Amino acid sequence: MTTSTYRIVAPPTGNIHVEDHGTHLVLLLAGDVGAALRDEASVALARASVADVPVAFDATHLHTIDPTGVAFLWQTAEVVAEQGRRATLLNPPAHLVDELDTLRVSDLFTVVTD
Numbered sequence: 001m002t003t004s005t006y007r008i009v010a011p012p013t014g015n016i017h018v019e020d021h022g023t024h025l026v027l028l029l030a031g032d033v034g035a036a037l038r039d040e041a042s043v044a045l046a047r048a049s050v051a052d053v054p055v056a057f058d059a060t061h062l063h064t065i066d067p068t069g070v071a072f073l074w075q076t077a078e079v080v081a082e083q084g085r086r087a088t089l090l091n092p093p094a095h096l097v098d099e100l101d102t103l104r105v106s107d108l109f110t111v112v113t114d
Contacts, residue, residue: 014063016040016072018047024054027076034066041072049079056088057109059096070099077108086110 014031017040027044048055057073065073077087089096089109100106 016044018044020047020051022053024056025051026056026058028058028061029065029069030061032064032066033062033069033072034064035068038068041069045072045076045079048076049083052083054085054088055080056090057092058090059093060091060114062093062096065096065099070096070103073100074103074105074108077105081108088112090114 014029014033014037016033016037017028017030019026019028025048027048033041055076057076073087073089080087087109089111091113092111097106097111100109
């Protein structure tokens with residue numbers, strides 16, 4: 001008898017959406033951001049890297065973020081900084097700010113809270 005192993009992969013419970021407002025680019029982070037959103041993160045990073053406008057991460061609706069999601073924020077902010085622009089982080093949850101501080105990369109972001 002042959003035994004098969006099945007891996008059930010849950011659909012992502014979050015998203016990364018890019019909004020181009022002409023004068024600035026907003027990367028909306030919602031739900032749970034992490035490895036399951038790798039393709040969306042790649043698209044967002046590509047868009048941010050070619051945009052010649054300020055970039056903002058809107059974390060208002062972010063619930064959780066795993067190390068892959070944090071790496072996406074970090075990498076995108078570095079690319080933007082290399083181009084002489086600064087990334088803005090809107091309404092980040094405290095756990096995200098703590099993580100960025102722990103990694104010593106919070107200086108890549110201007111944090112704005114409502």
